[in-house]
Amino acid sequence: MTIQNLETMPKLGMGMMRLPLRDEIIDIEQVKRMVDHYLENGLNYFDTAYVYHGGKSEGALKEALVTRYPRESFYLADKLPAWAMKTKEDRDRILNEQLDRLGTDYIDFYLLHAVEDGTNYNTYVDLDCFEWAKQKKAEGKIRHFGFSFHGTPELLEEILDQHPEVEFVQIQLNYLDWDNPVVRSGRLYEILRSRNIPMIIMEPVKGGTLANLDDEVSNILTAIHPDHSQASWAIRFAAGLPGVMTVLSGMSSEEQLKDNVNTITHFESLNDQERKAIEEVVYILSHRNTVPCTGCSYCIDGCPSKIHIPELFKALNLARMYPDSLNGPKKLYKQMIEAGESGLASSCIACGQCESVCPQHLPIIKLIAETANKLEN
Incomplete structure (x- = not known):
C-alpha cells in the first residue's frame, strides 16, 4: 500500500480506548452493535493498544470484530508501549501477545506508542525499535509502520530525518489545540504535510471537551446549524485537512458512533462562515482557565494513591x-x-x-x- 493509497483510507477510525462499560466491564454486546453499524457504512479502520482498558481492548476487538468478519475486510492498528519494555526481547513478546489477543497473524498499522521527548523516545532508540519494526514488516507480521506522537516539532523533524521508513504519523489535532503552545498541533501538521506523510488524527474532540461545550460557545455553532452536534464540527475540522488519512474517535456509546458515522458519510468541508464560528469558539475557550486534560487515563494505572x-x-x-x-x-x-x-x-x-x-x-x-x-x- 503506497502513501497515495493511505490517503484514501476511511476518514473515520473507530478507537477502542473508551469503549462502553456495564458494571465496569466492557459491554461487548454493545461494542458488537457499534462495530456492525460502523462496517455497514463502509468504514473499516480499528485502533487499539496494548494498554487500553487495562489490556482488555484487544480481546474485545477480537470478539466483536475479528472472529465475526473476514480478516481482509478491515484494518487493525495496534501499538508497542515503551513503558512496558525493559529488554529487546520484550518487543517480540508484546507483539506476539497482541497477535494472540487479537486472534490474527498480522497487524495492518503498527505504531510506536506515544513517542515524545525524553524517556519514551529514548527507550525506542535504546531498544532499536525502528529497525525491529522494519524486520517485522519484512516478516509480514506488520503491514505498515509509524508512530503516535506527543513531542515537540523539533523532535518530530529529527525522527523523520533519521527514519525515512516511517509511513505515517499519528498526532493529536483539533481546532482548540491548533495554536496550543504545548501541543502545537498546527506546527506538527505543517511538518508532516510538507513531507507528504499521511496523518492519523487522535483527540479530534479533545477527550469529549469539544462535544460538551457550554451554552456560551455552543450557541455560536447552533446559530448556524441547529441540528448538527458539537462533535460533528470538530470531526469535520480534522477530516477536512489535506493529508489526513483517518480521524480517530474513541466512541463510548452507539449514539456517539452513529453521530460520527453520519458526519463522515455525509461529509462536507467547513466553509468560511463555519471557520469563523470555530475561531470565535477557540478565542473564548482559550481565554478560560481550565485544565486541558483529554481523559486518556495513562496517568491512572501506576498511581500508588489510586487517584483517578x-x-x-x-x-x-x-x-x-x-x-x-x-x-x-x-x-x-x-x-x-x-x-x-x-x-x-x-x-x-x-x-x-x-x-x-x-x-x-x-x-x-x-x-x-x-x-x-x-x-x-
Whole structure:
C-alpha cells in the first residue's frame, strides 16, 4: 500500500480506548452493535493498544470484530508501549501477545506508542525499535509502520530525518489545540504535510471537551446549524485537512458512533462562515482557565494513591470556571471519593509517575494539590 493509497483510507477510525462499560466491564454486546453499524457504512479502520482498558481492548476487538468478519475486510492498528519494555526481547513478546489477543497473524498499522521527548523516545532508540519494526514488516507480521506522537516539532523533524521508513504519523489535532503552545498541533501538521506523510488524527474532540461545550460557545455553532452536534464540527475540522488519512474517535456509546458515522458519510468541508464560528469558539475557550486534560487515563494505572486524575480535573475545572460557587464542584468531588472511584487528592505523594506519562505534559502534581486545596477544605 503506497502513501497515495493511505490517503484514501476511511476518514473515520473507530478507537477502542473508551469503549462502553456495564458494571465496569466492557459491554461487548454493545461494542458488537457499534462495530456492525460502523462496517455497514463502509468504514473499516480499528485502533487499539496494548494498554487500553487495562489490556482488555484487544480481546474485545477480537470478539466483536475479528472472529465475526473476514480478516481482509478491515484494518487493525495496534501499538508497542515503551513503558512496558525493559529488554529487546520484550518487543517480540508484546507483539506476539497482541497477535494472540487479537486472534490474527498480522497487524495492518503498527505504531510506536506515544513517542515524545525524553524517556519514551529514548527507550525506542535504546531498544532499536525502528529497525525491529522494519524486520517485522519484512516478516509480514506488520503491514505498515509509524508512530503516535506527543513531542515537540523539533523532535518530530529529527525522527523523520533519521527514519525515512516511517509511513505515517499519528498526532493529536483539533481546532482548540491548533495554536496550543504545548501541543502545537498546527506546527506538527505543517511538518508532516510538507513531507507528504499521511496523518492519523487522535483527540479530534479533545477527550469529549469539544462535544460538551457550554451554552456560551455552543450557541455560536447552533446559530448556524441547529441540528448538527458539537462533535460533528470538530470531526469535520480534522477530516477536512489535506493529508489526513483517518480521524480517530474513541466512541463510548452507539449514539456517539452513529453521530460520527453520519458526519463522515455525509461529509462536507467547513466553509468560511463555519471557520469563523470555530475561531470565535477557540478565542473564548482559550481565554478560560481550565485544565486541558483529554481523559486518556495513562496517568491512572501506576498511581500508588489510586487517584483517578482525569475525574479530579473535571471537578477542578468546574471550580475554576465558577470560583464563586464551589458547592457543585465540591459535591461532585465528594461523591467520587465516597463511591470509591478515586483516592483523595490530598493522598498524592508527588512521586511524578503521572507526569512522566502525560501526553499533554500537564503539571499534574501541582494541579492535584490545587484540587485538594479547593475541594477538600
